[in-house]
Amino acid sequence: MSKGQETRERILDRAFRSASRDGLVGLSIGGLAAELGLSKSGLFAHFGSKEELQIAVLTAAAVRFQEVVVRPAIRAPRGKARIRKWFDNWVLWLLDPSVPGGCIFMAAAVELDDHPGPARDFLVGSQRQLLDAVIKSARLAIEVGDFRKDVDCAQFAFEMYAIVLGFNHAKRLLHDPSAEKRARTAFDRLLSSATNPT
Amino acid sequence: MSKGQETRERILDRAFRSASRDGLVGLSIGGLAAELGLSKSGLFAHFGSKEELQIAVLTAAAVRFQEVVVRPAIRAPRGKARIRKWFDNWVLWLLDPSVPGGCIFMAAAVELDDHPGPARDFLVGSQRQLLDAVIKSARLAIEVGDFRKDVDCAQFAFEMYAIVLGFNHAKRLLHDPSAEKRARTAFDRLLSSATNPT
DNA sequence: CAATAAAACGAACGGTCGTACTTTTTCTAG
């Protein structure tokens, strides 16, 4: 790997953590450079604009999410096991101690929802993709016989996502010590409602 | 009402809408002043610091939330009807066309969760208060006989909150046209799980 | 090793930010 790529990744790693705390808007090129012992202009040259930097950070985060959550999930056996893997790894993602600033996607979602542009487009795309993947796993769970045939998979994915959001909120803002337990209880209820006849 | 109070409220109304879009951090004293036809220093004098302005905005938002969501809810008859009122008005709050920037509390929650200070304290306090109020309504629903006696009210509030968060996310970021339907379906499921025996 | 390309630097730009003062205007009470 060339020297340039190397520093670029060092920058993105730091920026990723920084943006988790302060958001994509809060990212400061000067501050980032100082933290990394680089010059502002030297760092800037890697991206060409702040918006490019933001997109690069989102992309790097998406790659990481893929590794931590998506890949392990779609490797798990189809059906309920895979659905559980989705949820478990998603929770792990939110609790990752190496990213104490919280989920960058949730921060970006709130920041960008009213700010059209390539950064928002990227975020929306990756979130849709995530939702679709969950929906697909739910469909497979039906095929495999773990879920009832009349389960609304998109609805299932919506509710699972909602639980994750609720967990994040309770944990990060309210510091609710039982946030994870609550989330798991909610998820179990959701899961069993997809399994058992009404 | 004195002239000062009057402008102060004009400022807060505008700042409230502005912060809904750009967050509390994105609030700009200069920009706000320009929008309102005031001088930067004139506006500044009303609050003394940006942090004070942010807290004032949160306070004004809390008052508004009280009027739009809390008051109508606790006026509704105890039991399932009141719980439904909570949810319905909360959704209305999120859809309020006069605040196109989205829920300021959700924006602030993400912004402030890693930034200790009086603004965060205020937000956490008001969110806890809200949760407690929902929990209390759930307890009353048990007393009245609408809910089963073994319903975990805190768990119920957690899940209801999660659905609201999910709705907000699906609506605002993903622009999912069926977001409200999904949220209502999820809520109905939650409600019936608290009503019927397992 | 030398030639070339890539990377990092340093200084400066125009702007905006929050904040601190002083001065002027406007409201309000006696």
Added chain:
DNA sequence: CTAGAAAAAGTACGACCGTTCGTTTTATTG
């Protein structure tokens, strides 16, 4: 109507912002 208070404006400040450009250092490659 007029003093005094309240509100608003005006000006200036230091700090930081993203960005540009020319230069210098460091890697890479023939």
